[in-house]
Amino acid sequence: GAVVSQHPSRVICKSGTSVKIECRSLDFQATTMFWYRQFPKQSLMLMATSNEGSKATYEQGVEKDKFLINHASLTLSTLTVTSAHPEDSSFYICSASGGVSYNEQFFGPGTRLTVL
């Protein structure tokens, strides 16, 4: 199946700094990418949907100025957590669909963010 990677897998940062997480589709062109947030022992919560070359669509309650999403190419989307605070600590997962995988979303392995 199609492969989606995320980088970094873990990141620890100080409060007030910004952190960028990359999501790449390795063997297909991802026209749509999704960003999820998962708290411990909870389900995945969709944060935003991004289509290549367009502005991301954010879910209700997700601050677009806080969580900047860029989907500038068909293989890369980035999530930047700006001015991170301890409450932003979470597990962030991306998924991608498009091309030959048009019928399915493929998930990245996730990024654990810890804000001190």
Add this chain to the structure above:
Amino acid sequence: AQTVTQSQPEMSVQEAETVTLSCTYDTSESDYYLFWYKQPPSRQMILVIRQEAYKQQNATENRFSVNFQKAAKSFSLKISDSQLGDAAMYFCAYRKSNNAGNMLTFGGGTRLMVKP
């Protein structure tokens, strides 16, 4: 809005036995897909099985099968001959239509424990 409900936060099964995980959903759409995803301790989301709403036949994938009751809006997952490697979080998910660019709505998850 679509909702997905998993009423069993935790389930336990003896190795080699059969277990059924429950899922109900609510939608007014006629064209949709249902999925079961597995999330092992690695946190990587793995697609277990999918069901197209227009198909009456229940989907099967080796030891995994579903009982899709469209009128009742029920979509349960049966795992036969349970193995230790089946221990994970299982999420039921709904997607409107055949377009993978549409968002997934996840249930709250069921933690499956497999006893040796």
